[in-house]
Amino acid sequence: MGYLRTPDGRFRFTPIAAALLLALGLGAVPAYAEDDAAPAKKDKMLELLDKLKAKGIISDEEYDELSGNTPEARAEARAERRKQAAREATDAQKAEAAKERYNGRWNNGITFATPDNRNTFNISGRVHADYRYFDENIAPSTFDVRRAYLTLSGKWNEWLTWDVTGDFAQAGTTLDVAWANAAYSDALQFRAGQFKMPFSLEQLGSSRFLDFQERAMMDALIPAKERGVMVHGAPLLGMTYGLALSNGQGKNNNETNARADQPDVIGRVTFNLAEVLNQQAKAVYHVGVAASDGYLPFNSVADPGRTEARGYTFFTPSAFAGDNVHRTRYGLEGALAYGPVKLQAQWVQVDYAGKTGSTEYDKSIQSWYANLMWMITGERYAESYRNGVFGRMVPIQNYTPGGASWGAWELGLRYSVWDGSDFQLATANNNTGVQQVASLTAPTLTTKAQGITVGLKWIWTPNFKIYFNYIDTKFDTPITVTTAGPVERLTTDRERALTMRAAFDF
Numbered sequence: 001m002g003y004l005r006t007p008d009g010r011f012r013f014t015p016i017a018a019a020l021l022l023a024l025g026l027g028a029v030p031a032y033a034e035d036d037a038a039p040a041k042k043d044k045m046l047e048l049l050d051k052l053k054a055k056g057i058i059s060d061e062e063y064d065e066l067s068g069n070t071p072e073a074r075a076e077a078r079a080e081r082r083k084q085a086a087r088e089a090t091d092a093q094k095a096e097a098a099k100e101r102y103n104g105r106w107n108n109g110i111t112f113a114t115p116d117n118r119n120t121f122n123i124s125g126r127v128h129a130d131y132r133y134f135d136e137n138i139a140p141s142t143f144d145v146r147r148a149y150l151t152l153s154g155k156w157n158e159w160l161t162w163d164v165t166g167d168f169a170q171a172g173t174t175l176d177v178a179w180a181n182a183a184y185s186d187a188l189q190f191r192a193g194q195f196k197m198p199f200s201l202e203q204l205g206s207s208r209f210l211d212f213q214e215r216a217m218m219d220a221l222i223p224a225k226e227r228g229v230m231v232h233g234a235p236l237l238g239m240t241y242g243l244a245l246s247n248g249q250g251k252n253n254n255e256t257n258a259r260a261d262q263p264d265v266i267g268r269v270t271f272n273l274a275e276v277l278n279q280q281a282k283a284v285y286h287v288g289v290a291a292s293d294g295y296l297p298f299n300s301v302a303d304p305g306r307t308e309a310r311g312y313t314f315f316t317p318s319a320f321a322g323d324n325v326h327r328t329r330y331g332l333e334g335a336l337a338y339g340p341v342k343l344q345a346q347w348v349q350v351d352y353a354g355k356t357g358s359t360e361y362d363k364s365i366q367s368w369y370a371n372l373m374w375m376i377t378g379e380r381y382a383e384s385y386r387n388g389v390f391g392r393m394v395p396i397q398n399y400t401p402g403g404a405s406w407g408a409w410e411l412g413l414r415y416s417v418w419d420g421s422d423f424q425l426a427t428a429n430n431n432t433g434v435q436q437v438a439s440l441t442a443p444t445l446t447t448k449a450q451g452i453t454v455g456l457k458w459i460w461t462p463n464f465k466i467y468f469n470y471i472d473t474k475f476d477t478p479i480t481v482t483t484a485g486p487v488e489r490l491t492t493d494r495e496r497a498l499t500m501r502a503a504f505d506f
Contacts, residue, residue, distance in 0.1 A: 108392070108463060109151075109506050118158040125150040126208055126505035128169075132309060133498045137490055138481050139311030145169045146501070147207060149176060159183045163195075175252055177225060187235035194251065197223040198232060198242025198268035199290040201333040201346060205389045208505045211344070211373055212455045213467040214308050216416040218367035221303050221329065221350050223266055223292055225251040238275035240388035243267045248294040248327075257297035260324040264294030270333075270388040283338045284385045290331035295324045302352055302365060305418045308453055309471040309497035314446050314479055317423045322356035335390070337382055340375035363423055369416035371453075376409040392462055399460040408459035413452075420447040448476030467501040 053063045102112035102121060109124030128146040132139075148169040155161045161183065165176040179193030196204055200222045202215050228246030235241065247255050248264030255261040270288035274280045298321055305315030328351045335344040347368040354361060375381070377396060384391045399407030424447070451473040459465040473495040481490045 119154075119156055121152075121154040123150075123152060124506055126503070128207070129502045130213070131500045132311070134309070134311055135496045136492060137488070138492060138495050139309075139497075185233070187233040189231070189233050191230045191232065192228075194225060194227045195230070196225055197228070197244050197246055197266045197292075198230065199223050199266055199292060199329070199331055200268075200348070201270075201286070201288060201335060201344070201389065206391070208503070209384070209391050209393065211371055211410075211412050211457075212308070212414060212453055213469045213499050213501045214310060216346070216367075216369035216371075216414065217305060217308055217418045217449065217451060218346060218348050218369055218416060220305060221348050221365060221367055222331075223248070223264065223329065226264075227252075227254065228263060234387055238272040240270045241268065248292075248296070260295045260297040262295060264292055264327075266290075266292040268331075268388075272385070272388070274382070280382060280385075282380055282382050284335055284342070284382050284390075286333070286335040286337075286385070286388070288331075288333040288388065290329075290333070292327075292329040294327055296320070296327050296352075297324055298322055298354075300325055302363070302420075302423065303350065305365075305367075305420065305449065307449070307471065307473040307495050307497070308416065308451050309469075309473070309495065309499055311473075311495050311497055312479065312481065314449055314475060315418065315420050315423075316445060317420070320352065320354055320356070320361075323354050325352050325354045327352055337380075337385070339380055339382075340378050342373040342381045343370070344373070345370040365418075365420045365422070367416070367418045369414055371412055371414035373410060373412045376411055377407075379408050393459060394462045395459050398462075399458075407461065410455075410457040410459065412455040412457070414455070416451045416453070418449045423447055446475045446477045446479050450474050450476075463506055464502075464504050467499070467503065469497075469499045471495075471497045471499065 049058070049063055052058045053060070102114060102119070104110065104112050107122075109122050111120055111122050113120040126147055126149045128148075130144040130146045131142070132144065133141045146169060147167065149165050149167055151163060151165040153161070153163040153165075159182065161181045162179065164178045166173050167176045175194065177193070177195050179191050179195040181189055181191040183189045198204070200219070202210075203219055203222045203224050223246065226246040226248065228244050230242055230244035232242035232244075233240070244266045245263040246266060247253060249255065268288060268290040270286060272280070273285035273287075274283040277283075277285075279285075299319045301319050302317045304313055304317075306313045329348060331346065331348045333344075333346040335342060337343075345368065347366070349364055349366045352361070352363045373381070375393070379393055379396055381390065381393075384393045393408065393410070395405075395408035397405035397407070399405060451471060453472075454470045456468045457465055458468075475493050475495075478491050478493045481492070482488070
């Protein structure tokens with residue numbers, strides 16, 4: 001049965017007999033349910049075939065047939081290997097393509113990001129819809145779209161970021177910021193374009209996250225958004241720095257005078273001691289200093305002063321004549337926050353020095369503010385603080401119409417001072433940057449003002465809030481306001497205003 005007698009009288013297995021012998025031999029191999037036992041079975045079978053072939057019991061052809069090593073089997077195996085290689089190549093190509101694919105999501109704005117988050121593209125914006133009411137005709141009561149920003153920003157290869165923002169609330173769309181930033185590390189970053197200069201805690205915080213509807217009077221003296229370059233970073237725990245060169249001419253302005261075209265130098269350093277003390281989860285102990293140095297061309301004017309309600313401009317000196325004006329600015333800032341309470345204050349002084357003919361002048365403006373804030377609903381200010389500025393406040397529970405939560409509520413009180421008494425009231429023709437006196441058609445101005453602002457903020461969600469502010473500004477000397485149309489002159493020593501803002505950002 002299945003034996004074959006060879007001419008020399010020996011018996012030899014036929015393939016059928018060999019197959020039966022293989023089956024018997026494999027039957028002696030323990031059968032395991034686990035997948036990793038399969039290679040062992042295969043090895044046993046090949047070992048037995050090898051022995052049968054070595055003893056001459058089966059031929060080479062029979063060995064190839066039983067072991068699956070026929071040309072047809074080898075061709076089929078090669079075809080299968082090609083298919084597998086093609087599948088692996090396709091899978092690798094899909095995986096590589098997935099790394100470049102941008103997937104959209106909501107992250108306080110519309111963000112498209114690659115799966116590894118190394119490349120992003122963001123679409124964001126903000127709308128500030130205001131109403132201002134003045135109790136006398138010192139300024140017109142009006143509805144206003146204070147800001148309407150649309151921002152395109154992003155990140156490339158994780159360390160290059162950029163931002164381009166347009167302001168649609170102005171007469172004709174104007175550029176707000178446009179910059180590119182290279183982050184070599186947290187400690188060393190480089191920025192170029194039009195951006196906020198490193199000066200002032202309140203100014204460097206976004207208008208989306210203001211304590212009050214408007215910044216303090218002091219903000220008029222701050223170098224805000226200008227064109228230039230900056231190196232900045234956070235080199236140590238709790239420390240930030242920024243050092244910039246700018247045109248010194250304000251937003252959207254290039255240098256226009258070859259006699260005064262050297263850049264302004266602007267710098268700021270801050271420390272948050274709470275991070276050093278490992279209390280950053282509940283507290284902020286922030287201190288900072290800033291300074292700038294540069295020149296204004298002749299016929300420039302000192303920075304004007306306006307009330308925080310954006311009503312009356314009470315301080316507008318005449319232009320400087322003669323040589324270029326040397327302008328230096330100094331700033332101090334501090335913020336103490338613990339849990340839901342924050343005390344914040346800033347001081348700034350601006351010096352203007354120059355010569356008109358043989359007459360030298362050195363005039364200063366000082367301004368400062370202090371505000372006390374309280375999150376009535378218990379949110380912590382420390383959770384909104386990062387890298388030397390305060391950011392987005394997130395309610396413990398968002399407001400939902402008809403729901404149990406009313407979002408977050410914040411109460412604030414601010415006192416601010418403007419002192420330009422170096423610019424004494426006099427006629428303008430001496431051209432040393434003095435205040436103008438009144439005439440039949442010109443207003444009477446003042447050199448000093450103090451403002452008190454009481455604010456209530458209702459934060460529905462991290463992206464929507466409503467401001468209610470009452471601002472009372474007291475002038476050191478009475479001012480006279482001249483209205484347009486039929487001439488009406490109003491003399492008063494204060495401005496009172498109620499303001500409201502609906503603020504949405506995405």
